[in-house]
Amino acid sequence: MTLSEVFALAFGTVTLAAAFRTACPLLLAGISGSFSTATGTFNIAFECFMLCGAFFGAYGSHLTSNPYMGGLMSLAVGLIMALLFGFFVFVLRANAMIVSVALNFGAWAITTLLLTSIFGSRGRVMGGSIVNYPIIHMGFLEKVPVLNAILNDNILLVYVSYLLVIVGYIVMYKTPFGLQLRGIGINPVGAETVGVHVQRIRWITLLIMGAFAGLAGSYLSIGGLALFSENMTSGRGFLAFAAILIGDNNPFKVFLACFLFAYTYALTAVFTAYDWPTQLVLTLPYVAVILALFLSGLRAFKGKPQIIEL
Amino acid sequence: MGKLNIRPEVRRTAVKYTAALVVTFILGGILIQAQGENALHAYKLILSGGLGSIAKIGNSIRWSIPILLSGAAATVAFRSGIFNMGIEGQLYMGAFTGGIVGAYISLPHVPHVLLCLLAGGLAGMLFALIPAVLKLFFNVNVVITTLMMNFIATQLTEYLTLAVVMGGSMSASGSAAITTPQILETATLTNIIPTTAANTGIFISLGVILLIAFAYKHTIAGYEMKQIGQNMRFAETGGVNVVKRFFAVFMISGFLAGMCGAMEVSGAYHMFVAGFSRNIGWEAIMVTRVAESNPIALLLVSLIWGILKAGSMAMERVTSLNRLTVNIIQMIFVLFVAIDYDGLLQSLYKAFRKKPLHLPKQEEAGRTDA
Numbered sequence: 001m002t003l004s005e006v007f008a009l010a011f012g013t014v015t016l017a018a019a020f021r022t023a024c025p026l027l028l029a030g031i032s033g034s035f036s037t038a039t040g041t042f043n044i045a046f047e048c049f050m051l052c053g054a055f056f057g058a059y060g061s062h063l064t065s066n067p068y069m070g071g072l073m074s075l076a077v078g079l080i081m082a083l084l085f086g087f088f089v090f091v092l093r094a095n096a097m098i099v100s101v102a103l104n105f106g107a108w109a110i111t112t113l114l115l116t117s118i119f120g121s122r123g124r125v126m127g128g129s130i131v132n133y134p135i136i137h138m139g140f141l142e143k144v145p146v147l148n149a150i151l152n153d154n155i156l157l158v159y160v161s162y163l164l165v166i167v168g169y170i171v172m173y174k175t176p177f178g179l180q181l182r183g184i185g186i187n188p189v190g191a192e193t194v195g196v197h198v199q200r201i202r203w204i205t206l207l208i209m210g211a212f213a214g215l216a217g218s219y220l221s222i223g224g225l226a227l228f229s230e231n232m233t234s235g236r237g238f239l240a241f242a243a244i245l246i247g248d249n250n251p252f253k254v255f256l257a258c259f260l261f262a263y264t265y266a267l268t269a270v271f272t273a274y275d276w277p278t279q280l281v282l283t284l285p286y287v288a289v290i291l292a293l294f295l296s297g298l299r300a301f302k303g304k305p306q307i308i309e310l
Numbered sequence: 311m312g313k314l315n316i317r318p319e320v321r322r323t324a325v326k327y328t329a330a331l332v333v334t335f336i337l338g339g340i341l342i343q344a345q346g347e348n349a350l351h352a353y354k355l356i357l358s359g360g361l362g363s364i365a366k367i368g369n370s371i372r373w374s375i376p377i378l379l380s381g382a383a384a385t386v387a388f389r390s391g392i393f394n395m396g397i398e399g400q401l402y403m404g405a406f407t408g409g410i411v412g413a414y415i416s417l418p419h420v421p422h423v424l425l426c427l428l429a430g431g432l433a434g435m436l437f438a439l440i441p442a443v444l445k446l447f448f449n450v451n452v453v454i455t456t457l458m459m460n461f462i463a464t465q466l467t468e469y470l471t472l473a474v475v476m477g478g479s480m481s482a483s484g485s486a487a488i489t490t491p492q493i494l495e496t497a498t499l500t501n502i503i504p505t506t507a508a509n510t511g512i513f514i515s516l517g518v519i520l521l522i523a524f525a526y527k528h529t530i531a532g533y534e535m536k537q538i539g540q541n542m543r544f545a546e547t548g549g550v551n552v553v554k555r556f557f558a559v560f561m562i563s564g565f566l567a568g569m570c571g572a573m574e575v576s577g578a579y580h581m582f583v584a585g586f587s588r589n590i591g592w593e594a595i596m597v598t599r600v601a602e603s604n605p606i607a608l609l610l611v612s613l614i615w616g617i618l619k620a621g622s623m624a625m626e627r628v629t630s631l632n633r634l635t636v637n638i639i640q641m642i643f644v645l646f647v648a649i650d651y652d653g654l655l656q657s658l659y660k661a662f663r664k665k666p667l668h669l670p671k672q673e674e675a676g677r678t679d680a
Binding site for chain 1: 345390391392393395440444445446447448449450451453454455457458459460461462465466468469472473538539542552553556557589592593595596599632634635637638640641642644645648649650653654
């Protein structure tokens with residue numbers, strides 16, 4: 001393949017359309033998560049929320065033959081896991097890092113166990129009674145050449161995730177609620193003294209995050225594949241967390257980071273189709289995270305090693 | 311005197327583990343009953359499956375080894391307040407390198423094994439170098455870089471095995487597994503209990519942990535490493551070269567994780583198998599936290615963890631229960647050990663005496679009291 005062919009492929013509508021789609025779960029988890037993170041709650045349990053959401057999305061769809069019921073179930077299970085997280089971290093004051101690691105570890109076991117006991121299969125379950133979200137066709141877009149190929153014919157959840165970016169940005173920067181939660185992140189004691197209910201807002205943002213991260217999981221299972229497989233999130237939750245970190249809790253910047261990672265995911269599909277080694281191509285999103293962190297860290301470069309904080 | 315004198319921290323620890331064990335026992339029992347098995351019977355099977363015979367003890371030892379060594383890697387890092395979440399990845403790099411050195415270099419037995427472990431350790435260390443440098447020069451969050459490096463390591467080792475070592479084709483023996491060739495006889499750690507994979511690696515692991523415990527107690531370097539975990543600014547003001555210590559801690563942690571990978575290859579698998587670890591690195595992080603980054607406690611918890619793992623595998627063979635049930639029980643235990651019982655009791659006590667000023671205190675991102 002020549003270089004120009006690679007370029008044409010990398011910036012072609014197929015790849016961009018794939019990026020537009022695959023950004024959905026990252027956006028749902030990343031934007032909602034940036035609210036919780038902005039209040040100073042440390043949380044790397046996105047994998048847990050998403051994996052549970054993915055399973056219950058498939059299960060709900062299987063039970064009711066209605067993918068939206070599946071979506072509702074994934075949202076509910078995300079909420080429940082967030083309640084569990086909050087119960088341990090806020091109420092029982094357990095260390096957030098270790099609660100996250102334990103929940104991620106446990107979610108793998110729980111979903112795989114449920115897979116075995118409900119669907120009677122080890123490893124994966126696909127097709128059959130699991131119904132995907134229906135694809136939405138927008139007639140008015142047909143006339144627009146490039147955008148039609150990229151934006152049209154996606155599931156509702158994809159459009160919701162982009163709506164969330166806009167709503168998230170407005171809530172974060174244009175509402176009193178956003179002001180309060182950003183205030184908590186900067187100085188919780190100060191926020192408390194001016195009458196902000198710190199703990200209540202931390203709870204609210206955590207639950208928002210859990211619900212959307214759970215919903216993001218349903219994209220993975222019933223967003224087109226009609227499939228649940230063991231540990232199917234495979235690091236997407238961590239990517240969402242990375243996007244929040246790189247985007248500095250700003251929904252718009254988080255969106256940019258998510259889209260970049262989704263784009264590299266889309267590239268993996270392109271490159272694998274052209275016989276590049278799958279394993280190396282699959283590392284692209286993670287390499288992209290490290291590169292993005294490196295670039296955003298350039299400002300901190302002082303020429304000699306230093307520790308600002310551990 | 312007649313009255314028993316218990317140091318407060320001992321009492322605190324006792325309360326914590328007892329509470330966590332009781333809760334885990336009950337919740338785990340409910341979980342097992344819900345799957346239609348008798349909980350007490352299942353617990354008995356797990357115990358006898360882990361300790362019931364010499365061979366079963368051998369299996370428990372086999373599963374304790376990687377937890378001990380990667381737990382040592384986590385302990386060194388966490389004790390200094392450094393969150394090396396990349397143990398899993400460093401372990402993969404070490405295992406792959408160990409597999410290569412074991413298969414392609416010929417040496418007498420002892421030097422060969424040592425070279426394997428050393429090479430694995432160096433590979434893990436080199437892999438840990440990237441997040442360490444990014445942190446020191448560009449102030450990039452260690453948690454996120456090490457997390458990402460895990461995924462890179464799993465894929466990279468699989469690629470190297472498949473494309474470079476196996477020449478792009480599936481193994482010659484016709485199996486579908488992606489593995490490096492079997493390591494030479496001279497590179498294998500000596501088996502200590504026949505029919506099991508228990509090997510002399512257990513002594514090396516125990517030695518490493520005792521060495522760490524000794525260093526913390528009796529050396530200046532160890533003392534300084536502990537100190538930066540407690541209060542970095544204070545340590546810095548007191549003349550500790552924080553940059554140097556941070557770097558050393560990170561490298562040691564990476565080295566131990568890599569060595570753990572090589573030891574898995576040299577002692578148990580006798581070849582590098584792509585994707586073999588299945589969360590050893592994560593289990594190590596949990597075990598370390600349960601042990602509160604104390605090397606001696608780590609020793610104890612790792613052995614128990616190994617017994618649980620071997621026991622659950624044995625249990626799975628004779629009941630309808632899936633061994634993942636034990637993973638869930640382990641998660642419950644970790645969650646309940648992580649609770650700050652002391653703070654909880656104190657705030658309850660205060661709440662009963664008088665209504666306290668409500669000022670929520672929360673741990674900072676990524677910070678623990680470990």
